[in-house]
Amino acid sequence: MAEEPAIKAVEEIASQLGERYVLIEDLDRSAYSYDASGMQYIPSAVVRPVELEDISFIIEVANKYGVPLVPRGSGTSLVGGPLPIEGSIVVDMQMMNKILEKDEYTGLVRVEAGLRLLDLNKVLSNRFMPINPDGMGFSTVGGLIAEDAASPLSVKYGTTAAMVLGVEVVLPTGETLLVEQPGPPSKRNILNLLIGSEGTLGIFTSALLRLPLRPESRIAYKIEMIDISDAVSIQTAIKRANISIAGFEAYHNYKELIGEKGAEAVSFLEVSGTKECADVWSSKLRSIFKEMDIPFEEIDTEEADSIWERRKSIYELAKRRKSAMRVISLLVHTHLTRDAIQEIDRTGSRLKLPVVTVFNPLLGWVMAIFLYDPTDEKEVKRTEKAIFNVIDRTIALGGSIGFGIGAGITKITSDMDEGFVSIFSSVKEALDPNWIMNPGKLIER
Amino acid sequence: MVKFSRSLMKELSRCIGCGACNISCPMFHVSDFKETEGARARIKLISMLGNNKIDLTEEFLGYIFTCINCGLCMDLCPVGIDVFDIIVKSRSSLVDIGYVPLVTVDMRDARRRTGSPIGEGLTKGVWLPPDFQPEKNADILFFAGCWVHTAPDVAINMSKILQKIAPNVAPAGPNEPCCGGLLYVIGERDSAEESKENLLKFIKELSPKVVVSGCSLCASLFPDLEMKYFSSFVDEALESNKIKTKSMKRKKNKIFLIRSCHSNGAARRILERIKNAVVIDTPNWICCDCGATLIYQSEPEKFDEWFKKISEIASDSDADYFMIEEPACYSMISKVLEGKNKYKGMKIISFPSFLVNHIS
Known part of the structure; x- marks a missing residue:
């Protein structure tokens, strides 16, 4: 049962939005209690705004009663981003899904935050959003911006932030702001503060995006790494040869992909652009593979696409091994990628948990995926322990957590990034003195 | 207290909550993406019921039994769960232990x-x-x-x-x-x-x-x-040339096909063989099926909403024909329309009744 202030807040919101847009029944509350993280928290209510004014009103009422709010898109987060851990009211953004403006020539689109990626990718014929965090296009634009989502193609296209020119945001104070930078990014810092703030600084209602052109030509390779350290050597060689890589992804311990040849990892790389560029970079890549004595084969772009839609291959793991999984995303210095992977392996074998690592050597992005039986309580506890162990080891290596998928409930602490936590906390205090926006995520109060 | 079989619980626990099943779920789309109506919520809530995290009320029981029963939810599941099969199995388990929802009594x-x-x-x-x-x-x-x-x-x-x-x-x-x-x-x-x-x-x-x-x-x-x-x-x-298609007299006839969710796109392939028939691309969640019978009977307003939504999409795409593959669905829609064969400027027609004039 919801607490007294929450009940009052919900009644007031219902009087403005209409009862149809406010869900208080047990069934509905339970249906908004999960995402793709495997965790569960029941909200005190769910509200479904359809326009900007609804959101301003919801925030005003929440502030009045001190009831926390959690914005939610499609609920595909792997880290509990949209989970109402303090009995918050969930703000379901999916009904705000309009395309407000579009321009084929410049690739600019202004869309509401609840628009799904699969719908965004239909807006312009020759352009696309290269970040597809859930692999199926179910995630919403608001979610992508909130988590500053990344993909294996972020090597070329950057994270979501690179595509965002502006956002319309309703701050916890109820104030609506348009934060936009059309030209050179000289004053982008404020926009970048909002992107990746994981719903803790306000609710995004719409965004101005510039979608990149689909490349004219693409060439992709699958390579085998006998030793994980090859990953470090390859990324150094690629950088020295000045090759512009579009996507890079490596799988370690993924025996279904690696096969029985005894390699430690299998990787996928892509170069893309005009036909001439792709050909030159491709031939340089081949020379590197030959010099390093790395077995390689060219793969078709369809196979490459399935790799860039990363989560599909991760989910495939759970399918084949018939188990649940817990994911932690890490960012380390590129030359320490191997060390991070070894720490993950050690954790897995010590706690007797199968673990697969997906990593991007050019970004230093490492994702550990622990596979476990959710019906075995002991195994669930060991998985929890493994996650914290990996985080500890990553911090010792000077790395951080949450890249590309958000930190969510795991939170970034001072020992991970003292500067970020100190400055971000001050900003949070100033903008959201009552901590009503998505409390319990990203940083500790 | 509801106790599902171990194998059913194990299968339910494999759901990773990604939401892929919602992408093809008609109920989810018709309700403006309300999570509760989607296939993911059905799986998650049934799982919560099996773990005693939620009480089995009459409303909840009815909810478990009243989706559109199209089975499209299993098409996209990345971990290979047969979502529809699990939903049906949990319904049978509930019936077996004596929980029969009022909505199915009729x-x-x-x-x-x-x-x-x-x-x-x-x-x-x-x-x-x-x-x-x-x-x-x-x-x-x-x-x-x-x-x-x-x-x-x-x-x-x-x-x-x-x-x-x-x-x-x-x-x-x-x-x-x-x-x-x-x-x-x-x-x-x-x-x-x-x-x-x-x-x-x-x-x-x-x-x-x-x-x-x-x-x-x-x-x-x-x-x-x-x-x-x-x-x-x-x-x-x-395909084996036992029969042939006949072309349509008027050029460019735009057809909005409500495909049957249990066939493998056969109606679309047939229509594409007919000269001057243009089959409009429809979202993958648009389908029809006699599995909607329970919703049609027990929650007619939900069925009306479903029809209203898809007919709006059809009308926005300038369709000349609103064609329904499945006779069950045609019959239900005919009753909603009280026998009218024109709606929003589109001709409402069943697939076989259209086809009979274009086959020789």
């Missing part, structure tokens, strides 16, 4: 009284003489399916098309048994099995060369009946 009752769960005072084979007896050893035994009997024009047109493929077509007629498909999806495992066995016996006695079903649910739910769904059968006949 269907159970109709089955007892009339032999068919769709009720509505159904008389089978109204287009045939009252003393009609199906012929034995026919080329095709035409098993219409309960809903087709409520739309005799569709049944007659289906028969006409089948007669172009093989000369000797025998309709199952007024004594056509219920296949048990609808009973199966509402968790009545035993009654469904009994119905299916009756039908098997019926077919065996008539020993036709092939059985063609007018309803896709029976054909897809029970492969052991070895029935061919009407559209798939016609598609194969076209």
